[in-house]
Amino acid sequence: MGTQSLLDEITDVGRDSARGGYSRHVFAEAETELREWFAERAEGAGLEVETDRNGNLWAWWGEPDSGDAVVTGSHVDSVPGGGAFDGPLGVASALSAVGTLRERGFRPGKPLGVVVFAEEEGGRFGVPCLGSRLLTGAIDATAALRLSDTDGVTFAEASAKAGLDPGRVGADPARLGRIGRFVELHVEQGRGLVDVAEPVAVGSSVIxxxxxxxxxxxxxxxxxxxxxxxxxxxxxxxxxxxxxxxxxxxxxxxxxxxxxxxxxxxxxxxxxxxxxxxxxxxxxxxxxxxxxxxxxxxxxxxxxxxxxxxxxxxxxxxxGEVLFDPVLRDELSRLLGGVPALPTGAGHDAAVLADVLPSAMLYVRNPTGISHAPEEFAEPADVERGSAALADVLEYLCR
Structure with a gap:
């Protein structure tokens, strides 16, 4: 199924009638519905789905125990009143790319995973990229569990209600050790691709x-x-x-x-x-x-x-400033025909993972240049170009 069709399936989930756009916060009703949607779609694509100790969702093609797995994905939570593409575009593109590889008859030589990180935006508990920070140990688990939302509900309480064991929340070196390379596709949050008239770019850095x-x-x-x-x-x-x-x-x-x-x-x-x-x-x-x-x-x-x-x-x-792995960045740029490399002022889970393993970003053109607002957008044709580029990248990395 194409990426745009997948996005169309969730277009009514978490709409915010007061702010406009979407409000999808971790472990709340809308985000939980999107988690269930992801699990259903991933299992339908023949992937094995699991939830880790920090609430991150994983879907695997192949047994991830060799230390060289290739992982892609993003998040499904949003800022209050956010756009339709920030996060879900990367998740839907990953699912679509897996379908494309199966249609090609490709069999990955390395385990291939799709991840949905928890609380990337920090829209509920205030700390961005919380799921990936916990995974890597970039945030203390005790401090994270004490975080609370505007209703006074702590992350520990929300995690327990979601079926997690708060006592196990924290760094997960065994899971992290399975991953060889990580690639996140994201709608561009700015006008870089508009200015260079390109549909896709790779990321160079995060300020x-x-x-x-x-x-x-x-x-x-x-x-x-x-x-x-x-x-x-x-x-x-x-x-x-x-x-x-x-x-x-x-x-x-x-x-x-x-x-x-x-x-x-x-x-x-x-x-x-x-x-x-x-x-x-x-x-x-x-x-x-x-x-x-x-x-x-x-x-x-x-x-x-x-x-x-x-x-x-x-x-x-x-x-601090994050420079994405230059070797991986240049490899992907060449693979995709010399697409440009762009910096960004937006934080991402890929930037958190970049401290511990080779990570890269793919950006899809946003003609409005607006993000974290209802006007955030990507043309359907560019959405599919991004998904096709991700499929090519995953095939290359999984050989």
């Missing part, structure tokens, strides 16, 4: 990126009864932090600084907030991203002190 929580504390009070001169309103320094992030990031070459989530407590219209939490996403292609965050923190701390408030900043995740 350094991280997430920080800024917690401002003041004095909750009555909005009508409290004079302005008597206030310690944490919303003011929080607002200053939002604008400071943009202003300061502009001083660093090609830096990105974004506040996409801000939560006041108690959140009443006629109440001065007692606390305001916001989350800063900061990324830089060169230099120390912590230096950027430090300047934003200093400006925010000064604004907090001026208002009689306090600020605590905590680092929730940080990944």
């Amino acid at each position: 350094a990126h991280g997430r920080w929580r800024f917690s401002f504390s003041g004095q909750g009070n009555h909005a009508g009864a409290t004079l302005l001169c008597d206030r310690a309103d944490p919303m003011l320094p929080a607002a200053h932090a939002v604008t400071a992030a943009r202003r300061i990031a502009e001083k660093f070459p090609m830096a990105r600084a974004t506040v996409g989530r801000l939560v006041p407590t108690p959140g009443g219209t006629n109440v001065i907030a007692s606390t305001v939490d916001l989350w800063l996403d900061a990324r830089m292609p060169e230099g120390d991203v912590r230096a950027l965050v430090a300047e934003i923190e200093a400006a925010s701390s000064a604004a907090a002190a001026e208002e009689g408030c306090s600020l605590v900043v905590s680092e929730e995740s940080l990944s």
